[in-house]
Amino acid sequence: GAGVSQSPSNKVTEKGKDVELRCDPISGHTALYWYRQSLGQGLEFLIYFQGNSAPDKSGLPSDRFSAERTGGSVSTLTIQRTQQEDSAVYLCASSSLGEAKNIQYFGAGTRLSVL
Amino acid sequence: DQQVKQNSPSLSVQEGRISILNCDYTNSMFDYFLWYKKYPAEGPTFLISISSIKDKNEDGRFTVFLNKSAKHLSLHIVPSQPGDSAVYFCAASAALAGSYQLTFGKGTKLSVIP
Incomplete structure (x- = not known):
């Protein structure tokens, strides 16, 4: 696709349930990031994947959070x-790589509501 | 501890005038700075960036100024247009240290009044 695609766009779940959020990056981009934005806050870094290297998980808030990147x-x-x-x-x-590696392109996000 | 601060939550500007959005940072390791624009229910859209080796970068109506000694950057929009109304986020990374993750400010909501 032309841009970063995320699904679902909205997710409502009950406390205690597990959820999975999906991201399809721009074709050819080797780096992938997850952030979250809580109400009234800026974006907070969660995890970073670069090629086949081990991910940088330093932003994950607890061990309830995990991410993988297949292929x-x-x-x-x-x-x-x-x-x-x-x-x-x-x-x-x-x-992407090269001179543009500093510029990140975002998807529209998944709004998660935990009841 | 906020490493990137946007102290003005909102700004209103008349159409055709200049909009100036400000951002301060505390981490001396930051060497690459970006501005993103965000409309409701959409992801942030990249606007303009600047490396720490420069003090100014211009792209059409948008200019970013960097003052390293003051750890301050600003985004100038001239002339402002109603379509510029959005939330603007300042972001920084320590790219030379190999840390490409972005640290964001909380954003400034710009309203351009026709």
């Missing part, structure tokens, strides 16, 4: 045993 393309962010404080917009971004 260097699509990524899935999983939140286990969701809590109300997990409610936020989860945004995925990708970037």
Whole structure:
């Protein structure tokens, strides 16, 4: 596709349930990032994948959060045993190599509501 | 501890005038700075960026100024248009240190009044 694609666009779940959020980056982009934006806050870094290297998980808020990237393309962010404080917009971004590697392109996000 | 700060949550400007959005940072390792624009229910859209080796970068109506000694950058929009009304986020990375993750400010909501 032309841009970063995320699904679902909205997800409502009950506290304690697991959720999976999907990101399809721009074709050819080797780097993939997950961020989240809670109400009234800026975007908060979660995790970063670059090619086949081990991901940078330094932003994950707890061990309930995990992510994987299969085949260097699509990524899935999983939140286990969701809590109300997990409610936020989860945004995925990708970037290419070379001079443009500093510029990240974002998807429209998944709005997660934990009841 | 906020490393990137946008101290003005909102700004209103008359159409045709200049909009100036400000951003301050505290981390000396930051060496690449970006501005993103965000409409409701959409993801942030890249607007303009600047490397720490420069003090100005211009792209059409948008100019970003960087003052490294003051750890301050600003985005100028001239002339402002109603379509510029959006939330603007300042972001920074420590690219030379190999850290490409972006640290964002909380955003400034710009309203351009026709």
